[in-house]
Amino acid sequence: MDKALPAARALEVITPRAQHSISRQQIQPNALKVLYRLHQSGYQAYLVGGGVRDLLLGQQPKDFDITTDATPDQVRQLFNNCRLVGRRFRLAHVLFGRDRVEVATFRAHHTTANEHNAQQNEQGRLLRDNVYGTIEEDAQRRDFTINSLYYNIADFTVHDYTGGLKDLRQGVIRLIGDAESRYREDPVRMLRAVRFAAKLQMPISECTAKPIQNLAPLLLEIPAARLFEESLKLLQSGCGYATYRLLEHYHLFTPLFPSMAPTLNGPYAHQLKQMLQQALQSCDQRLATGKTVNPAFLFAALLWYPLLTQVEQQPVSDGVNRYTLFMQEASKILATQCRSLAIPRRFTIAMREIWQLQQRLPRCQTARAQKLQLHPKFRAAFDLLAFRAAIEGGPLIPLVAWWQEFQQQHPQTHTQQPRARDNDPSAKRPRTRRRRHTPHTDDPQLHRHR
Structure with a gap:
């Protein structure tokens, strides 16, 4: 005993x-x-x-x-x-x-x-x-x-x-x-x-x-800021998926992620569990090979199906399109989550951008795709799209294949190379003379030299 x-x-x-x-x-x-x-x-x-x-x-x-x-x-x-x-x-x-x-x-x-x-x-x-x-x-x-x-x-x-x-x-x-x-x-x-x-x-x-x-x-x-730091230790320890399963077993996961509870009992329950497994195992693999993991991407992936659940539960009212509704619900779910885990603003902004790009990635005309590929969060958004395709299948599979082929045909190498000005010490920004401010007045004597 x-x-x-x-x-x-x-x-x-x-x-x-x-x-x-x-x-x-x-x-x-x-x-x-x-x-x-x-x-x-x-x-x-x-x-x-x-x-x-x-x-x-x-x-x-x-x-x-x-x-x-x-x-x-x-x-x-x-x-x-x-x-x-x-x-x-x-x-x-x-x-x-x-x-x-x-x-x-x-x-x-x-x-x-x-x-x-x-x-x-x-x-x-x-x-x-x-x-x-x-x-x-x-x-x-x-x-x-x-x-x-x-x-x-x-x-x-x-x-x-x-x-x-x-x-x-x-x-x-x-x-x-x-x-x-x-x-x-x-x-x-x-x-x-x-x-x-x-x-x-x-x-x-x-x-x-x-x-x-x-x-x-x-x-x-417990203060939400402290729980956020603890959540990073739990999920980014290199054994995040094993940790998640223990958290679930001991009923500790819901206090950390209360926004997931409705989804785990709803129509996206199976997809959410698959996303948890896929995202956390991918995180573990990256850490095992010495790579880093952006918390914004990890939280964006974990909260994707809870966000989708909230969006589909809301009726589209007159004058509000689906994109606006989507971003409104994104703000709500972030507010709910931040009450338990105080996710810093730099991460919540990135999460919103990753979610926003999920709406833009299906519009894959070549001219628009080239511009979209320059977005700072494009790679993270594409990775989330690939996770979704592996879980949902359907039209997302050819969409991911199209983007993979497009990236091979249009590599954005120039975005990673320094500009000539950055390497040339003589290429300094020219000095600009500050314009003198003259107060507004109707006195003609003050307009003589203007």
């Missing part, structure tokens, strides 16, 4: 350097600089979290986070290139150009004595959490056992206070402490459990998974 991990564990397991696989050569040089500076200044300094986990699994970490007994203000005193961020969690960011090393202070449990540094709402969600403590307390405050492993720069040992090494060997995602209480503290932990399960291909332990479906509505209380 799977049991919840106790809130505290007295036994500390220390793995010496000779018995683990982590090497300093695998750690980002800037992270090493921060670790050494903290250690040489008399503070404890540990690499912690996903960086230690991934190194032990033989994977290259994306981030290297550091924890220490130095307070954020003390960290800032050590590094001129440091800034303090966060209100709910006070953190220090040490900046090296575009690289950023995150440094957190050991956190302790909440007590009535430090209510001015920690605050929870009536549902148990943490509103402020700046209570500092020891490494043992910090380990118990972390979310999952496999993320509660510490690499000590002082002697290169790995410290485990929660049984994380055992769970890592067994391949299981387990929450530290009582699962329901920890989810109420921060409902985003439910999304993190799913993301780690998909990324690491590990099952979620029974005690950790059991409360998720009932507590999924708690995500509605």
